[in-house]
Amino acid sequence: MARMKFLCDADRCIECNACVTACKNENDVPWGINRRRVVTVNDGKPGERSVSMACMHCTDAPCAAVCPVDCFYTTADAVVLHSKDLCIGCGYCFYACPFGAPQYPRVGNFGSRGKMDKCTFCAAGPEQDSPEIEYQKYGANRLAEGKLPLCAEMCSTKSLLAGDGEIIAEIYKERVTQRGYGSGAWGWRTAYRETVGV
16 A cells, blocks of 8 residues: 655745645635745845755654543544544644644633644544534545545645655755756655655
């Protein structure tokens, strides 16, 4: 079975935010939440890079390790999901995640901010028998339709890659070989504890 992964090639990202818009539209994400966002590192300085960030669906997910109610689980495709029915909104996952993926849906005092929301790799959630409820809570289930996350499909420069980790690593290796350098597969080592050997 394929292990699903994200990779952002920072040498290609042009900060167009198509990935952010595609995610919000496809999953009907509430106002105030961005499951995916583009961050610029070293803004206006030499070495400036833009990176598309979301949940990387880590191999050993720190969000799952700190959750006191065990609402996080990993699918057969290695996608890290969570159950909003079990979530108590404590925010431990928010602080544990190196990518800032889990987010509260509302601003306010503890207890009034709601249950955490995060990228689902377009795999929705645990309500497989009720597609309407699943969509309302988690968004689209594109993986069940044999499709990849829309954020990666809408990336005009193909800097954001999603899919089988081995295939993505090969694509990145080929790019680095052709251009003669690489700024690194952003987030890859942090999320998956492995390198993309070139």
